[in-house]
Amino acid sequence: MLGRHACGLYWMFRQLERAENTARLVEAGFRMALTRSVSAEGEWESIITTAGCRQAFLEVHDSFETAPVIDFMMRSADNPASVLTLFENARRNARQVRTSLTRDVWEAVNEGWMTLRELLRRPVKIAELPAIMTAIRQQSALVRGQLYGTMLQDDIFAYARLGTFVERADNTARLLDVKYYVLLPATSYVGSELDNVQWETVLRSVSADRSYTWLHGGDNDPSEIADFLILDRHMPRSLYYCCCEIVDNLASLEREYHMRKPCHDMAEEGQARLNRLSIDDIFAAGLHEFITDFLSRNNALGRQIETDYRFYE
């Protein structure tokens, strides 16, 4: 398989993952804005920060009001990380690697892009937002479904999954990075209504509000939420889960190619580190420091994968 194609697949799935996560962030923020208009601006600011586009946003806007934020995150051409731009780039990558995809996967991406382009042609009306969110969820699910249902589970598949999980680990970690202070046990108004809303927003941002409730019986506890997002073995967006998926997919490349690369050691080391840690260790050493360190390791791992599999000349 061509290095350029591995690169295109990897980034295609990173972009799709990020588009989906950005949409989820907007949805969580919107809900917050609807229910608690007082703190809406602050909430939108942290969401823009989580999405990694604070700088770009401030270049065109002065304040974090609901309508401009939603527009910027969903469809703005000024925002290289808007849902529409990401989908457009994912589709461009899909065209680039067209021969590595089944017709079904390609058509799912192409249709997703056509649907979103139509839905996001004009500024988003608040009343249309739920329908747009549903469409994004459905289109992303379609791509994922076709990937699982029609693609050979070979190296092509591994690169697609690596892209997904490197991006997902990054996105979950960035959410924690922006929100870590509401999860600190030291915050004394534990159980206040404000905290409850904040925690719920965090959980909603990773579509995990229901599964958290399922596991923890509805008692919101900041350290349990942090544990859930960082170390849970079953939660598909936890840092640990993403690390395991990365290790597994790299292992399948190792089997396929009979080649062990530096990225294998890096990934396994990262996984082992999380394995050793408890959430109390993490709090003791500093949640913020832990997250910062995780983000930089995850970035380095991503770059190592690109080098080891000759993505670029």
Add this chain to the structure above:
Amino acid sequence: MHDEAGAPREPYEEYTRWLSDYTPAELARKSREAETFFRRTGITFNVYGARDADERLIPFDIVPRVISAREWARLERGIEQRVRAINAFLHDIYHKQEIIKAGRLPLNLIANNDAFLAKMIGVSPPGGVYTHIVGTDLVRTGPNDFYVLEDNARTPSGVSYMIENRETMLRMFPELFSRVPVQSVGDYPVNLRRALARSAPPASRGARPVIAVLTPGIHNSAYFEHAFLADQMGAALVEGHDLRVVDGRIAMRTTQGFTPIDVLYRRVDDDYLDPLNFRADSVLGVPGIMDVYRAGGITIANAPGTGVADDKAIYSYMPEIIEFYTGKPPILKNVPTWRCAEADALKYVLEHLDELVVKEVHGSGGYGMLVGPAASKKEIAAFRKKLEAKPANYIAQPTLALSTVPVLTKSGLSPRHVDLRPFVLVSPDRINITPGGLTRVAMKKGSLVVNSSQGGGTKDTWILED
């Protein structure tokens, strides 16, 4: 489609009976369905300099063009004869040049031809094949009269439309194919793969030669086709920067290192193929590929330098070329052609500009041509100046009374002019012509220009079973 009395011609009979079951509204709906299908599949072409949003669809007409088995058999013989002659001609031109020594072709036609590559002199391509893929453009002027318009011997495109148009028809009108026995075009990719594999170079190792399709990239107007063919053949779809010379072979950068390629089906023009040997500013090619090629390290399909055979000035000599190499008169007719480089011819052309079609010798895509009968006095006057300034740059042909076939328009079925491009595959041991081809349609009433870059459309082409 209809004879002079207005009754459907025989190959169309069953089809016409079937068509009468549909109301105009149903046909219009089917037509929209086809468009959705093309969009979703991504069968689009880029417009240069435009954004992704400006990917266009080539208009697809749902009324197929039908050709009988008997008509096809004659076309097949004629095309095969022509393609054999072209390959013999190319070999001769790059070796002993006997046709020139015999006085059948003027030397200056070769010596002053930009498409003639000196780097190919004395080079014999693997298996002796120059043109692995040819798309012969034909037009029909009467029940048994086909003319060859052009021999596309460089990198003919459009074959993906031949296949996808059929796919679309099968999907939309499955019942029709059980009523009318149509020959399949689906084997083209397998036959292409075979033709390329059979032409593997001496350096090729292993039972399955490694084949790659070289594309200029996603912004090329034919990118869909490049990806489609690579996908259908199970070949790698490479760009110039994926390739480099490694140990005397052309190798592609894979996730596990560099892997040598045996056969490169390139969709990049000669000029851009090798910045070391041709245009130095090209980023689409591979530095040094010509040297590897000359040493037998890779097969390039089509071979560099084949353009000298489909040049419009050479075209006018095709009847002589065919006779010289096959010893028989051509089965398919050439359109009579005036070479404006010749004084007598130029005089005639200048006197009859309003009746003739005048084309640039090296032009393509329907650009830079004058269609006399359709042009205004002003256009003719402007063209006259260009022609007088550089006569050798032009050839002229009579406007043929092209046959028409029906297309579906807003006001029902209406006749439009068409041409036909069958696709020919040449391997060292055989010539294979897919029973079908690309029918291009001039979508404007009365227009003779069928090129997609100028709004032309396509339709499915049916060759009936015997």
